[in-house]
Amino acid sequence: MGFAFLLPWLVAACGWMACRWSPVAWLSPVAGEGQHAQGTAAQLARLVFLTSLLGGLLVLLLWLLLEPPVIAQRSTQALLASEAQSASSRQERVALDLLRTKAQNLAAGDRPTESLKVEALKDESDSVASVARAALVLRQATEREAWLLPVLVVLGGLLGLLAGSQAPRRGLHPRKLAERIIAVLLLLSAATALAVTVGILLSLIFESWRFFRLVPLSEFLFGLRWEPQIALRADQVAGLGAFGAVPVLLGTAVISLVALLVAAPLGILSAVWLVEYASPRTRSICKPVLEILAGIPTVVYGFFAVVALAPAFREGGAWLGFTLAPNSALVAGFVMGVMILPFISSLTDDALYAVPQSLREGAFALGATSFEVASRVVLPTAAPGIVSAFLLAISRALGETMIVLMAAGLLAKMTINPLDSVTTVTVQIVTLLTGDTEFDNPKTLSAFALGLLLLVITLFLNWLALRVSRRWHKEWSA
Amino acid sequence: MTQTQTTATTEGADNEICLEARNLSVRYGKVQAVKDISLVVRARQVTALIGPSGCGKSTFLRAINRMNDLIPTCVVQGSVRLGETEIYDPAVEVEALRARIGMVFQKPNPFATSIYNNVAYGPRVQGLVRHRRETDERVEKSLRRAGLWDEVKDRLKESGTSLSGGQQQRLCIARAIAADPEVVLMDEPCSALDPIATARIEDLMDELRARYTIVIVTHSMQQAARVSKRTAFFLLGELVEEGATGEVFTNPQDERTLNYVTGRMG
Structure with a gap:
């Protein structure tokens, strides 16, 4: 054969x-x-x-x-x-x-x-x-x-x-x-790639549809309790678990927000340094290094969170008088921030670099210092590009699984306290689908609904990022 | 190198010296862009720098407000004096110096912010304005002097990039004079503009020279002839000839100048 x-x-x-x-x-x-x-x-x-x-x-x-x-x-x-x-x-x-x-x-x-x-x-x-x-x-x-x-x-x-x-x-x-013949072959290749994507989307939609026959969409989208594990046992008692995705989404949002709060300032400042202050030689070394950092396996970040950061944060919190939950959103979000940092930094660097040199010269000629040029001319000009970088980074953070699986909690709580333990969409999907599963109860099927929800949110963010940066390029490429 | 100093004796009051370059040389790495140039620029006149591409006239212009500092490989030798100040004195604060020397660039380069903020940028970074009213006054005064006030007074909050090319360039002129400079450097300010917008800028220069010393680099000899009182001809990084504009164009002392202004070279 x-x-x-x-x-x-x-x-x-x-x-x-x-x-x-x-x-x-x-x-x-x-x-x-x-x-x-x-x-x-x-x-x-x-x-x-x-x-x-x-x-x-x-x-x-x-x-x-x-x-x-x-x-x-x-x-x-x-x-x-x-x-x-x-x-x-x-x-x-x-x-x-x-x-x-x-x-x-x-x-x-x-x-x-x-x-x-x-x-x-x-x-x-x-x-x-x-x-x-x-x-x-x-x-x-x-x-x-x-x-x-x-x-x-x-x-x-x-x-x-x-x-x-x-x-x-x-x-x-x-x-x-x-x-x-070649044109047809190329078309077939392109169609295959597209068909696979559509196929994935369709299978996700199909399984979600099966879930929504068991649990109403309104409960999933607006319900405030997420207790899918009860469903299995409740089979005998003829009751269903709670499938309100709001606490899960809220947990995801809290962790992503912490990540962004860590990564955004650091990322922007490092990009400003790279573009506006560092010599071209330094930039030519640092930029590729940053991009390589973006390729660190996320499980390594997870180790870092569990082994180094979580104990340090707990001790630090205790010293300051806070009590951190063992799987606090703060630690998971912080490490996730470190993960998306190179991403934000590199994309922001691109956006700053694309600002025409003539604008910098104009500002310098008015007697501005480097920082005044960067903060009052370059950054505002590059703002849409930076926003688009943030959106892409958030959408990555939302889909990130390994770090939160290791560092975040499993229980869905309605809280926005970053010191508390929260869970994320991805963590729930993994826990719902690991182990022995049958595909005819809402517990398992809810994973697909969560996946679909995550997909929709991520696609929307990516689309928004693309739109913002397109409009920006239109204005500045002329 | 022939340097004819044909001084216009009829206008004795115009002989006040504003800028003086002495034995100025500028190198970019190993390339010598400006070779040992000495040139006097008189106050409240328009001085045109002409010459073929790559002759060093833009480099010379950018040496005056130390824009060449931004290029790491650039080395400057010699001296430039602005009034009593030696520009290349290490003790000189370059930001304050640039407040005294405004610059207008080849392509209009308004910042991606409102018309108002564009004009207010210089006074703000120089700390010349303390509150809103002062800023308002300065913005209006500068826009009026740049002949743009009537066109934009109702849309000061709109983006500077929404203006037409000629308006953008006048906005850049307003921005350059907002911090009350003594000198305005113009690096081919009309090369990206159509003839009508060019004519407006040239008229504007005629008005501005009452207050400011203007040094303009131009590729157009007609423009030099129209707007300038004195003209300097650069060639291969050297100053070939400097004199009253009429003299340089009709009765040049150097054969190379004659070839250039008659179109046989460049």
């Missing part, structure tokens, strides 16, 4: 060489004359390469799509036929699955095919024989695939080769045809 993937390329390469160097006239009917009408041999070779590659890959794709279901169907029939079994009830389905696994193991094992045949041909209707029959089907399928698939792939490739090489005869210019 593995090497079948290489075959189309091999055939395509052969086709290319044949067109490029073959003395055979029918393969490259245009050599020498009429080049403008029919294209050069090299152009034809490129087309043939494409068409034979496509032919081979198409066969491969069809095989992969069609063969497994057919075989599965036939082996199931073999299992069912002898035992007059049906696959209707749940128990029967489980039994069938067991037999199927047996057959698969038998087929993959090292018993020779001949001995399987002997056993399969026994006219007995016990399960041993039917398993052997199913195993035989599978074994034969594997054996057939070993020779049939390569042959089919090569045939497909050759067909493509022929079709491509005959294009000039049919009045199709090879160069234009190749261009059209």
